[in-house]
Amino acid sequence: MNLSSQLHETAKTSANKPAYYFLDKATTYAELDGAITKFASGLEKLGIKKGDHIALLLGNSPHFVISLYGALRLGATVIPINPIYTADEIGYILTNGDIKTVVALDLAIPLAEKMHTQLPKVEHYVFCETSQSDLVQANVEELSIHPKMKSFTNVVASGDLHYQGPELEDDEVGLILYTSGTTGKPKGAMLTHKNLYSNAKDVGDYLKMSHDDRVITALPMFHVFCLTVALNAPLLSGATMLIVPKFSPKEIFRLTKEYKATVFAGVPTMYNFLFQYPEGKPEDLQTFRLCISGGASMPVALLKNFEKKFNVMVSEGYGLSEASPVTCFNPLDRPRKPGSIGTSILNVINTVVNELGEEIPANEVGELIVQGPNVMKGYYQMPEETQAAIRDGWLYTGDLARKDAEGYFYIVDRKKDLILVGGYNVYPREVEEVLYNHPDVVEVAVLGVPDPNLGEAVKSYVVSKNPNLTENQLLKYCQEHLAKYKIPSSVEFLDELPKTTTGKILRRALKSQIKQKAGK
Structure with missing residues (x-):
């Protein structure tokens, strides 16, 4: 199938049965x-x-x-x-x-x-x-x-x-999702028909989606989170999608009230906007049986405040493009743990290992690895990257995590220097490559900094050979070469960047500077 x-x-x-509503028009x-x-x-x-x-x-x-x-x-x-x-x-x-x-x-x-x-x-x-x-x-x-x-x-x-x-055939590639790589160039994760079908079905079963559900599809359809959780899983379950062309709190409240929506999936930024929306009333969301959060870690305070205000449970999960994407969700039939990504979904195994690939005891921090029918076939035309990511049948996620004694997982940090802007992945190297192409830029380092609305924002540290180069000039240059969410929110000019003895730029030294400034 x-x-x-x-x-x-x-x-x-x-x-x-309506398969979806779009602009208030039903399609069966x-x-x-x-x-x-x-x-x-x-x-x-x-x-x-x-x-x-x-x-x-x-x-x-x-x-x-x-x-x-x-x-x-x-x-x-x-x-x-x-x-x-x-x-x-x-x-x-x-x-x-x-x-x-x-x-x-x-x-x-x-x-x-x-x-x-x-x-x-x-x-x-x-x-x-x-x-x-x-x-x-x-x-x-x-x-x-x-x-x-x-x-x-x-x-x-x-x-x-x-x-x-x-x-x-099950092993034929149905989808290729391009995800940013540490080299700065996107990598195409090849997902087979089995990968796509199994993850959509397992997610739908895990979340108890049914013919009676009306799922708000507001996440971007081109993103794997939406593809599986708010598009494929509902259609496999015979549910009805409420397709939102572009997210807006006003529209979410209207659709929910008018069509009695039962499931909402979003990134933490969306929940923050819904929570802050002045005209949003708790009774407007009373038909929700479940809210799903992913794409980035939701602040525990936001989760608790949202649940208290609207009297609805938010289930956090975890996934990545290479796993179609879902591997974990907080269970619906057992206690939910704020701050946790939950437990392994049906047919998927998550575990935490050390640098030797050996499973480590509960509550120790290591790399999260995944195994299951949802794991990609490999990266398109990138055999070396595929071998590095998939070893002995396990997908190495690159994320640092820990598992508690009850089998709940927690993401501790990103193994790589990934920046999450409103749930979108931004790799520093990709932005750095663009800035390095500017004729006046000598050195550059890109980091994620806290942002109250998007979770993180992109910040660039630049060494320039032109003393007259301005922040606005660099930002305008980035606008010509990068998607909007990848553009730095600010540029700080330095005389030099901290480096190791071998000349490698020390991002952690810059991160330390950010923390010191934030603490003052």
């Missing part, structure tokens, strides 16, 4: 399944075949759901990309991921026209129509003059409702 075939079966048994499972089938068939008529790579540059919308499941039904490999990435970041993934087809909002047409000559392997650009711009609509009408550009509506219309896709 796989995600697409299971949805097809659900459409037979629950044809008239039968309607969704029909659109998926026709999109898959339409792609095949374009020459797309099993194993081809398809990139999705889409926000939260029916287009994303139909494109994802349609491509999977065809047997293609889907690569979701954050649509707010810069042209440089998108171009890297499209090239490294050997993309043959791009599905994007029509707002990206100018970008495609600018980049398509640099991407000769991309054979088709399928644009999803919006009504946000007369200029965009004009572009859509003129798509026929560009042989590579197609209309999403036309692709679906050309499809056969009776199309049956190829047989899909």
Whole structure:
């Protein structure tokens, strides 16, 4: 069984059940399944075949759901990309991921026209129509003059409702998720159909999702947290999604009250905004049976305050792209421990080991490693990185953790220098590489600093050869090359950076300076 075939079966048994609401319009499972089938068939008529790579540059919308499941039904490999990435970041993934087809909002047409000559392997650009711009609509009408550009509506219309896709093997790759690496370049985690299906089913079972649930899908669909917890798991369970194009506390309260939502999944930043929203009333969220938090550690004070105000339980969990992503959740049938990521979910084993890979006693700190049907096949075209990450059947997460005597896990720190900005991963090296390309920058070090709204913010320490170089100039430079959440919140100029005797920059010395300043 796989995600697409299971949805097809659900459409037979629950044809008239709403699969989702979007902009207050309901779409049934039968309607969704029909659109998926026709999109898959339409792609095949374009020459797309099993194993081809398809990139999705889409926000939260029916287009994303139909494109994802349609491509999977065809047997293609889907690569979701954050649509707010810069042209440089998108171009890297499209090239490294050997993309043959791009599905994007029509707002990206100018970008495609600018980049398509640099991407000769991309054979088709399928644009999803919006009504946000007369200029965009004009572009859509003129798509026929560009042989590579197609209309999403036309692709679906050309499809056969009776199309049956190829047989899909469990170990075939269904999704590649690009995650930042310590080298500064993203790595593509290959997730098989078994990885995706097993994690969605196990998460759904663990959280007791059912046909009666109405799940708010406000997390970004291109992010693995949303993909599994707020999209795949609900659809596997026959639940109804309430798709939110863009997170806003006002909209969450409205949807919950109007549609009697039962499950909400978000990062701690979202919970903070909901808690602080002045018009948010406890009775507006009274239909919630469960709130799920992930992407970053939730401050215990926020968790307790949110639960007390709204009288709802928040279950924290843990995951990473390489594990599809969920490995732990706080249990629903046993005591929840604030500050813990919970216990291993069904069919997944978590443990903590020392540097030799040996399991260590309870409450000792070591590296968290994971084993289960959710663990990735490997990194795309990166055999050495794959061997380093997966050893003897265990995925080494790179996170430092401890396990208590009752089997609850706690993340202690990041083994790497990962910065979590509102639940998004930012690796310092990636930002440093951009700053090093500036002609006036001699040395740079990037660190995460506390931020009251986002959890952490990016800060850069720079040594410049130009005494007239300003913070604003560097920030503007970063805006041209980095996604918004990766851009430093501030730049501090130094005469030199602390280093070891071998010349390696000492980040921990800079972190110590930050702590000393915070303590004053």
